[in-house]
Amino acid sequence: MEKIYTRPNALNKSVSGYCPGCMHSTITKITAQVIDELGIGERTVCVLPVGCGTLGALYWNLDMVISAHGRAPAVATGVKRVSPDSVVFTYQGDGDLASIGLSEIMHAANRGENYTVLFINNSIYGMTGGQMAPTTLVGQKTTTTPGGRNPDTDGFPMKMAELIAQLTSPVYVARFAVNTPAYINKAKEGIRKAFQNQLDGKGFSLVEILSNCPTTWGMSPIDTLSYINDNTLAEFPLGVFKDREEEQS
Amino acid sequence: MVNLEFNVEACKSCGFCVKVCPKQVLSIGEHINKKGYRYAQSDNPEECIGCKMCAAMCPDAVIEIWK
Numbered sequence A: 001m002e003k004i005y006t007r008p009n010a011l012n013k014s015v016s017g018y019c020p021g022c023m024h025s026t027i028t029k030i031t032a033q034v035i036d037e038l039g040i041g042e043r044t045v046c047v048l049p050v051g052c053g054t055l056g057a058l059y060w061n062l063d064m065v066i067s068a069h070g071r072a073p074a075v076a077t078g079v080k081r082v083s084p085d086s087v088v089f090t091y092q093g094d095g096d097l098a099s100i101g102l103s104e105i106m107h108a109a110n111r112g113e114n115y116t117v118l119f120i121n122n123s124i125y126g127m128t129g130g131q132m133a134p135t136t137l138v139g140q141k142t143t144t145t146p147g148g149r150n151p152d153t154d155g156f157p158m159k160m161a162e163l164i165a166q167l168t169s170p171v172y173v174a175r176f177a178v179n180t181p182a183y184i185n186k187a188k189e190g191i192r193k194a195f196q197n198q199l200d201g202k203g204f205s206l207v208e209i210l211s212n213c214p215t216t217w218g219m220s221p222i223d224t225l226s227y228i229n230d231n232t233l234a235e236f237p238l239g240v241f242k243d244r245e246e247e248q249s
Numbered sequence B: 001m002v003n004l005e006f007n008v009e010a011c012k013s014c015g016f017c018v019k020v021c022p023k024q025v026l027s028i029g030e031h032i033n034k035k036g037y038r039y040a041q042s043d044n045p046e047e048c049i050g051c052k053m054c055a056a057m058c059p060d061a062v063i064e065i066w067k
């Protein structure tokens, strides 16, 4: 018999610290598969955020640095510039990347740093118990928007992929989902492209992945699948917003 | 012939694999793992077509498949 689905080696043997059904686990798994398939595990450095993604410190089987909140792009810039043969990626939540770290990500993208950014958008602050994030949906209830996000006082959800795609330097900017097997396969291909661009020395790639947080959304894991389909996807369209390769061909 | 192997200690009972299986092969069983979760199991292995949807969907990389 042939093994047709394998647990990736870029994960260690432990059980992830994420909650049941949390797509941080899914996204970590498919990224680890890409790293295995590209054969780059020995030279990959993962720059972790502050947020639930920090739990990756006990789960990735890679070299890692944990950065201060929002500062992963700055740390990754340093790692990649002193060690250009390393394959460097940041793994950041939406509070980390779009709120406290907004400046770092915009300037790293604008400089066209040659690394890969994985942006896990679950539209809430998971780790701290469910406060509003810049990406929280209009009407979505959080501990800081108990009546639902009100655009008059809280603004509208920030679309980071679209914003970053407006800059000149980034080579690849795209958004994916992981709430169905077909979406998971597409997300994996997007992550692969974002790593391949770095290996080819092309420059900055950002992949935004729509995620869930069953715990702070107050839903069963299964219910988050249809919530993403009905609500998150209506606000955050999937697609490739920038691909330098296609612009040139 | 398809063989599904479950790393039951990593299962968190989310139910994703059960939901996406097109052949209703899987269920959440009665047994409980060390972390206190009722883990997924294969009830109808002979129905499995090896489509890998359950394994792809499983957040926690519980399922490995041989064909």
Ligand SMILES: Cc1ncc(C[n+]2csc(CCOP(=O)(O)OP(=O)(O)O)c2C)c(N)n1
Pocket (backbone or CB within 6 Å): A050, A051, A052, A053, A069, A092, A093, A094, A095, A096, A097, A100, A122, A124, A125, A126, A127, A128, A133, A213
């Ligand atoms: C400087 C600083 N400010 C605030 C915090 C508290 N804090 C920890 S995680 C977090 C938000 C994380 O949310 P997000 O990036 O969306 O990740 P998630 O946990 O949802 O994956 C905050 C505000 C901190 N650790 N450090």
Ligand code: SF4
Pocket (backbone or CB within 6 Å): A017, A018, A019, A022, A023, A024, A052, A122, A126, A127, A212, A213, A214, A215, A216
């Ligand atoms: S709190 Fe939310 S984001 Fe954090 S591990 Fe749990 S489900 Fe995932």
Ligand code: SF4
Pocket (backbone or CB within 6 Å): B010, B011, B012, B013, B014, B015, B016, B017, B018, B039, B040, B057, B058, B059, B060, B061, B062, B063
């Ligand atoms: S998808 Fe994975 S973690 Fe969820 S019930 Fe199935 S085997 Fe368990």
